[in-house]
Amino acid sequence: MRQYCRSGEQRLASLTTFTDEARIALDTVSSRASDLLSPSLRLGVTGLSRAGKTVFISAFVHNLIHGGRLPLFEAQKSGRIARAFLEEQPDDAVPRFQYEDHIHALVDERIWPDSTRAISELRLTIEYESASGWNRMFSRGRLSVDIVDYPGEWLLDLPLLGKSYREFSHDAFELAELPVRADLSEAWRKLSGEIAADADADEMVARKLFEGFAAYLKAAKLDERALSTLPPGRFLMPGDLDGSPALTFAPLPNLGDGKARPGSLHAMMERRYEAYKTHVIKPFFREHIARLDRQIVLIDAMQALNSGAAAMLDLERALTEILACFRPGRGSFLTDLFTRRIDRILVAATKADHLHHESHDRLQAIVRRLTQRAAGRANLTGADVDVVAMAAVRATREGTVKQGRETLPVIIGTPLKGETIGGEIFDGKTETAIFPGDLPAKVDSVFEAGDAKNHRQDQDDPAIRIVRFRPPRLERTAEGVTLSLPHIRLDRALQFLIGDRLA
Structure with missing residues (x-):
């Protein structure tokens, strides 16, 4: 079975015609001309359903607008960001990402917003001071990030x-x-x-x-x-x-x-x-994918891990097909005038807040192995590819409980109404502590083909206990100011995706 796109220029030729390429080139020339006056970066956000695309974009914007705690995001940490604000998006024919509605759901109602069902877009403009004196002389210190949200299922086409x-x-x-x-x-x-x-x-x-x-x-x-x-x-x-x-x-x-x-x-x-x-x-490829500069791919690796090696191998197959159909690499000054290429791709395993931090390194190691195998088969020449285990909105906090002589690391949060743990059905208001389990120490074991014949693990003993929690109640300062959404490693994702453009 042919599982993957062809590599290099042959792969790109299979996706477009000469007419398509001409239209892409005209659009790129127009965009580059606009960038001379107002620099912009097009960031694609994708992932398979329930990977957390809507939550990621909402948290991304909310933390920048409200000055969130982002110690690994250098421009924010050093105090060089003057302000971040929403502007009218450049593409009038694309639905707007309804940021305000999603934040209302997360912050005020403490419910998760609706999942991505189609393409949407949002422009976030950042005003900053360059870290370089030379750049401060010639740059306005302004970058517009055009966030393009689209279903990963469409990318697999x-x-x-x-x-x-x-x-x-x-x-x-x-x-x-x-x-x-x-x-x-x-x-x-x-x-x-x-x-x-x-x-x-x-x-x-x-x-x-x-x-x-x-x-x-x-x-x-x-x-x-x-x-x-x-x-x-x-x-x-x-x-x-x-x-x-x-x-x-x-x-x-x-x-x-x-x-x-x-x-x-x-x-x-x-x-x-x-x-x-x-x-x-x-049209989806020509009008959206071919116009991207950076890309984040969100995956729900923990659900696949719980379903066994067959699901992990299938996730690897899907990730390979996704990565193989981007336009990776860095062009020259001349080629960049006519063609956009994605020079940075981040693969993010979401819902890290469903694990104790002791297992985060294991989750990241599993996703790194998954991505390395997929990227190698997809032949991503010239693009920087990285991985991160993250939670764009952290719904839990950590603690410990005594069980006999043993002390167990637990996560604490409010399960969604209807969630069940050990026969107890939760009402959506009661906070609880659970031991989420441990991920396998040996990375290769989750991909072993021998296990793939069994389409699921023993449901009474899953690798990790996945419980859906309500979004957190936001803290307020003494002055009544609501703080930004808590997260796990969102700042690291921001640094990789846009940090160099704010240097």
Whole structure:
């Protein structure tokens, strides 16, 4: 099975046409001209569902606007940031990221905001004093960060641009037959086997096949399996395309090498697949991905860890496909006038506040190994790639409890209403302390293929106990000023992503 995009210029050529590249170049030239007067940086924020994209962006902006505690973010630590504020975004056709609504949910209602369902954008402008006297003479000390929020599921569609419908179908069935997926895909595979690809096109048959395929993808995404490689992404998050013919298709088995008969089901599915690539995937790449300067990829590694080695291997496959379809590297002065490239990529394992800090190094080591393997296969030449274990909003604090003669490290927080621990159902108001468990000390053990045959661990003894907590109650000063959102290593993420641009 072809799991990854091709490398180098061949890979980029498979994603765009000459016309696409010309439009990208014109857009880049216009943007570079604007940057001479008002420097900007386009930061992509992506991740698979429930990885915490909305929370990350909200915390990113809130901490900069409110002067949060960011000791590893050098410009803030040294007092060189004069102010940070929101401005009107440059792209009028892209929905605005509703920062104010999300902060109201986090701070006032203490509920987690709704997840990313489509693309959105927000411009945060930072006024600062350069650390260099030379730069202070020639720079205005102003940087606009255009934050582009988009679902990682849509990014996983990009490899489809390099695949024919026949190749897509072959790969989809090969994935569906893996032990971790076989029972979930059984009904759809059985239905597909009963329908002849060369039969006359039938809208109701196409709809049944699509619904069966989409149901299998959605089941594979649930916490029990926590799988990540599930294209086409719009089948999981259709946005405004829900119900359109461009989404009403599915893979077909045993297509052979012959050309589809006109008027057949095969021809219908193939036409819709190509329409999906032309009208959905290509514009997404051209108008958003090809315009990025920096990128953060958020992953929920702990849910995959709890689901076993098969889920971790699938997360690695997904991360490889995501990284392989960025435009990495650094260009020359001339090439940068016409083409943007992503020169820094951060892979962040979220929800570190669900673990005691003693396990943070292990989580980061696991994600580093995951990223190194994925980045090596994706051939990210020229881009700086780093990893971090973080929590953009810290919902817990740490403590210890005595259990007999043993002292256990615990995390303390308010579980969401309906969460269950040891048979106790929480009301969303009661604070509790839990021992979250320990991550494996041996990094390689979580990727061992032998374990991948077992699609889940013993549910009575998971690697870590994942409990969803309410956002924290913010502290207030004696003067009644609400402090910024607490976090774990958000400052390190900021330093890597934008610190050099504020030097």
